[in-house]
Amino acid sequence: MKKMLIASDHAGVEMKDELKSCLIELGFDVEDLGTCTNDSVDYPDYGIALAERVSTGEAESGLLVCGSGIGMSIVANKFPNVRAALVNDTLSARLCKQHNNANILVIGGRMVGAGLAREMVKAWIEAEFEGGRHQRRLDKIHEVELKVAKIEQVKQ
16 A cells, blocks of 8 residues: 655645545555644644655655645755645646656645545546656756755855
């Protein structure tokens, strides 16, 4: 059984719970990193917890939800080896895997309905990375990550 991490802030908790059910129906072992209430929390805490595990390879993929999806996508993409894609339709959900090998899907819980969100998750999961010219482009992104890491080392 494939494992999937999932996390949200308070604005995305209802959508997270809906998508958690969807993932279980699709045969995933889902690890919910929170939050589990509507009490206000800081989205970076949950985005960091999930993206760090994908970045290190501890987890293969994850799903993040906040109100708009913007904050979660920004924080997740700070991590090396993370390709978090904010999507609002099934085409972008499919393409983010096919062309960018996105390993974190980000959805705005206040931006799309539950039915569309489920369809986006399915499109992302069912899509396969096409490699080829797309891998060449991902290699260039990885080179940027290495440059940034060197810059950070020099600063310290």
